[in-house]
């Protein structure tokens with residue numbers, strides 16, 4: 173089963189993807205992770221990525237699609253979760269072609285819907301464990317009182333430097349301009365499911381499970 177998690181920055185896609193990885197053995201494909209992994213892998217695609225990054229150029233859609241192709245062909249795990257890709261209609265078309273070419277299907281596109289103002293409040297409250305990446309939130313999931321990560325016990329928490337309101341609004345605009353058209357795109361393909369992304373993490377998990385089962 174292959175799915176896309178769709179939603180604005182800070183909607184909780186990463187948290188939900190990690191839960192699906194843990195509970196269902198799915199494999200999360202996030203563009204950033206794939207690029208880092210490829211760079212260190214020494215594969216053909218990896219050398220191309222390393223070159224492009226060394227020259228300080230932007231990674232093209234073709235490269236990302238190439239990396240996804242490698243993953244699909246390796247076919248590990250119980251299916252893939254696309255997180256942060258596709259980001260544009262052109263990428264959605266390309267992903268559709270690639271899945272078809274590799275004999276795979278896209279089984280669900282889950283839109284995590286959140287109110288913009290709530291999103292601003294939520295994202296500025298977010299921090300992560302510097303050691304394991306566990307996500308905390310001042311409102312919904314505060315850092316443990318003993319100052320130690322509940323997942324790995326480290327005590328080095330980070331707040332993303334760009335988690336301030338201005339940069340969030342810039343990223344939101346980017347999402348509305350380029351990515352939100354995917355909601356209509358997948359709705360028209362009869363693949364879209366919408367969950368309320370603002371609930372408790374467990375509630376959102378339940379809503380997503382309902383879509384997948």
Ligand SMILES: [Zn+2]
Pocket residue numbers: 301302303304305306321322323324325326
């Ligand atoms: Zn940790």
